[in-house]
Structures are given as structure tokens and as C-alpha cells.
Amino acid sequence: MNPYVIIGNGTAACGCIEGIRSVDQENPILVLSEEKYPVYGRPLISYYLEGKTDLKHMGYRDADFYEKNRVQVLYGQKAASLHPDLHKILTDQGEALLYSKVCVAAGSSPFVPPMDGLEHVKQKYGFMTLEDALSLEKALTPDARVLIIGAGLIGLKCAEGIRDRVGCITVCDLADHILSSILRPEEAMIIQRHLEKNGLAFCLGDTAARFEENKAFMRSGKQIDFDILVLAVGVRANTGLVKEAGGKTDRGILADTHMATDLPDVFTAGDCCQGYDLSTGQNRVLAILPNAYMQGFTAGINMAGGNQVFDQGIPMNSIGFFSLHLMSAGVCSGQRKDIPVEGGLKRFYIQDGLLKGYILIGRTERAGIYTSLIREQIPLEGLDFDLLSEAATSAAFSPDIRRKKFGGMV
Amino acid sequence: MKRVYVNEEWCLACHLCEYNCAFANSGVKDMVTALKGKPIFPRIHIEGNEQISFAVSCRHCTDPLCMKSCIAGAISRQDGVIRIDPDKCVGCLTCVLVCPYGALAPGETGVMQKCELCLNNSPGEPACVRGCPNRAIVYEERKAWL
Numbered sequence: 001m002n003p004y005v006i007i008g009n010g011t012a013a014c015g016c017i018e019g020i021r022s023v024d025q026e027n028p029i030l031v032l033s034e035e036k037y038p039v040y041g042r043p044l045i046s047y048y049l050e051g052k053t054d055l056k057h058m059g060y061r062d063a064d065f066y067e068k069n070r071v072q073v074l075y076g077q078k079a080a081s082l083h084p085d086l087h088k089i090l091t092d093q094g095e096a097l098l099y100s101k102v103c104v105a106a107g108s109s110p111f112v113p114p115m116d117g118l119e120h121v122k123q124k125y126g127f128m129t130l131e132d133a134l135s136l137e138k139a140l141t142p143d144a145r146v147l148i149i150g151a152g153l154i155g156l157k158c159a160e161g162i163r164d165r166v167g168c169i170t171v172c173d174l175a176d177h178i179l180s181s182i183l184r185p186e187e188a189m190i191i192q193r194h195l196e197k198n199g200l201a202f203c204l205g206d207t208a209a210r211f212e213e214n215k216a217f218m219r220s221g222k223q224i225d226f227d228i229l230v231l232a233v234g235v236r237a238n239t240g241l242v243k244e245a246g247g248k249t250d251r252g253i254l255a256d257t258h259m260a261t262d263l264p265d266v267f268t269a270g271d272c273c274q275g276y277d278l279s280t281g282q283n284r285v286l287a288i289l290p291n292a293y294m295q296g297f298t299a300g301i302n303m304a305g306g307n308q309v310f311d312q313g314i315p316m317n318s319i320g321f322f323s324l325h326l327m328s329a330g331v332c333s334g335q336r337k338d339i340p341v342e343g344g345l346k347r348f349y350i351q352d353g354l355l356k357g358y359i360l361i362g363r364t365e366r367a368g369i370y371t372s373l374i375r376e377q378i379p380l381e382g383l384d385f386d387l388l389s390e391a392a393t394s395a396a397f398s399p400d401i402r403r404k405k406f407g408g409m410v
Numbered sequence: 411m412k413r414v415y416v417n418e419e420w421c422l423a424c425h426l427c428e429y430n431c432a433f434a435n436s437g438v439k440d441m442v443t444a445l446k447g448k449p450i451f452p453r454i455h456i457e458g459n460e461q462i463s464f465a466v467s468c469r470h471c472t473d474p475l476c477m478k479s480c481i482a483g484a485i486s487r488q489d490g491v492i493r494i495d496p497d498k499c500v501g502c503l504t505c506v507l508v509c510p511y512g513a514l515a516p517g518e519t520g521v522m523q524k525c526e527l528c529l530n531n532s533p534g535e536p537a538c539v540r541g542c543p544n545r546a547i548v549y550e551e552r553k554a555w556l
Binding site: 014015039041042043044047052053057058059060061289290293294297316317318319320325327329364365366367368369371372376387392393394395399402403404405406407408409410 | 413415416417418457458459462463464466469471472475478479481482483497498500501502503504505506507508509510511512515552553554555
């Protein structure tokens, strides 16, 4: 049998390998890895720069992972085209690979909008890969002035990671508040104040219109001098391979709940795909690590002839900045319930008797109990939500539910 | 596989399980030296209200969301036991975000910790269970409640 081929070597690929091997221990698996490293925790790159982890501990799996799972990895190779009718992939090095089933787990790429004069900036970096982090690290000096374009998760985690290793950091974003894909302005302000206390400066509702080598001319007319520029505007799903092969794509590669595309024997998982989002009932790119793993695992099982559905994906994030933690899950629609928290916030959204989403800032303990209400669509009727919203506790559940959770195998 | 299960009708909320857990995981020989006058970070905790109380610790799930969600690959399963590699954990709390039982919390250094059934420390079996005066937590094989 031709091997299973996985395009990409990140978290989704790792899930796919483990999914395949949970069903099929025999047939070969081939991984195309554009990056030169074994699978590593991609979000760890900011923790690496911060000194909270090191290269030795960033491996997402043990060193013998591929060997133990009998996986061959082709490092430094990229899929150039996909030919589903022939079950064939051509790599960028002209090699032809035949597959039995393929999983496209190609991730996403940074999106850099056209900005005048960007080519004059010598010290500019993205912040997506370990290679990016290692390049940026080489440029860091105690006096460096850093300008980060993009106040999303990537830009802000980068800022936290390098703060103690540079002189000053300014973060700008076209949106009028930080973390605009997750938070509303008043929620974002709590985090922004905390980041400012920790030394970051912001320039919001504004972006660079033009660059010189060490200067950004902002749309507002402001000028920002910098030594290092980090571009963290956003990312786009890598859909090209499937699109050019005739598969359906939107913002991501369209996948059903089996993580199959509409092309025969072509599956997809992770940041490149647009899978089912339980919280909206629609397909959406959910570019977060837990979903990447679970989608990959699901794809792997189905590629190997099993039957697995992944229909519990929701947007969710846990992210900390300088010891202040923020968690969010689901969607922010429906009736709002706020619980005051010193220096933070607990905010819940309830609709049709179900918890649909939440934002927690500063008080995040046992938040998974809330997340489970969203994922499992547990009716709030019959449980004590007043108690639960104050403090996440299984005491709010009925004795029956609690017996299932704690009195038997789960 | 043996796991820690709760008989909530017997729990007195005496919190002894928390102290026994913190002691067992301290690596210190003497309980007073290990715990007295110090904040403790047990891997089991009592929840409840006036009507009911019960101990919460890792369920060692058959489908562990924490393991699948860990951004560092720091959580693994060994012979059914879900373990955290403290050298890999960066304290991002994603496991807290997803655990439906509320069974994980950061330890003193910010690295996550949870019950690993005392298999790697001196008791060799859960110290919380051994010290529970009322059999409100037990260490045994059980099936799922239907």
C-alpha cells in the first residue's frame, strides 16, 4: 500500500499520526516537513525568548516519536501540487510521492499588507516559527527600540517574550483596541492597562503608512523610531494546494466533521482548514492548537478506515501576560451576565438556556467547567448557575451528574 | 485501572486529603516541616457548599482533553496515568481551560500540577485515599456510570 502522506509537521500532523496509529499500526506514514525541526510547540516561541523554556524542552513529542510510530519525515520539502486523481503529490524539489490517503495540515502563513518602504527596513521579523524566533533573538539588544505591528495574540506574546531583553516596545494596530479578534474594547482595556504597567506602549487605531530603515510614518502623522520591526498583522490559511487541485476552499480548506475535504482521499486539519464550529453551527477557521490536534487525530482515524467525528470544536483561548490570565471560549452573543472581579472580569453569555461563551480576566481557576457547558451544550436549567458564575465548581451540578463525573470512569 | 473515586455522601470536608497530598508530594520526610506555616498546593481539593462536599482530583480520563490541548506537549499518558512533565510546562493554563472537572491548578512556581496517583512518590498509592477517615475517596477499579 502507498503510504499515508501528511503535508505539514505541526500539531495537526502529530494528531494525525497518532490518529492513524490508533487504528493502523502497519502501513507506512510519510510526513512532508517544510521546517527543519521535529514537531515543536509552536506557541512556545515567545516562552523561549522569555526564558521559560529552552530548545531542549520545546519538542512537542519525545525524540523517538517518529521512529516509534514508524514515520518517515522528509525535512525541508514542501508540497508543490496535489493530484487527487493520481493519488500523487509533487514536491518543490520535483519529487513525486504516491499516497493512499493524504492529510493537508499545511498551517497558515503570515499576512503582510503592502506597506510603502517596507523593503528599506533591514531588521524586520515575523513571529510564527522557531526560525523566526531564533532570528529575532539574534537582533535583540538591551537598548533596542522595537515596533510591533499587530496587537493580536502573536504580537502581544512576542512583546511579553522580549520585554526584558530590549529597551522599549511599542505595539500598534489598526483596530482601536488590543486583541480585537477576541475582546471588546472595555475588556481589552483591562489587559492594555496591565501591559502598560509592564512597560509596553501602544499606538492604536493607527498603522504604518510608510517606512524608512528605522522610522515608521504612521497614518495619524505620528513618527515612531525603531531598531527592530516585528510584523504580526495576521495570518492566512494555506489553502493553495487544495484550491489548485479543485477542492472547495473559503477562508480555509473546507472540511466536514470527518475532516474530509470534497476531494477523494484528501483530508485536512489544523490552521489551514475550515472545520465545524459548534458555537456558531457553521464552518470556521479555528486556528488554535487544541483544535489542530483534535482535527488531526480525527482525520488520522478516518484515513486509516475508522469512523470518527469531530464536532465539538469551539473558539477558545488561554493566554497570560505578565501573570494576568485571560480565557475566552465560545461566542459572545445572547444575554450577558457580569461578575465583578478585582482587577479583572468574569463575563458570561447565555442563550436558549445554554452557556454560549465567556470572557474571564484575572479569575480563571477551573474554567474548563464553563468550557464543558459550552462544548457539551449542557442545559443550565437544573444547575445552579448563580453559584457557578461566582465560582466554577461541580457543586453546581445535580448529584446525578456529579456521580458520573467523580464516581465512575470517564 | 485503579483510579480515585468519590463517595460524596461520606465527605466531611475535613481537608485531610489536601494535607496528605501536599505532604506526599513535598519530598520532605516530616509532615510538620513540609507543611507548617506554608501555603500548600495540593493536587486534590475539596469543593462544596453547606449541603454537600467532595474531593476533586484528576479523573485520568480515557479521552484526556488536557493532553490533547497542551501547547507544550507536556502532558502524556503512561499506562493510563495522565502525567505532566514539569520541565516542559510553561504555565499557559490551556489545560485549565479545557478540563471539565477543574482538576488542574498551578503549583508554587506556576508550573501546572495535578494528581498522578502518588505512583512516583513515597506512598506509592494515593496518600489522600490512605488518609481519608471516612472512605469518602477510594482507590479502586470502577466502570463508567451509565
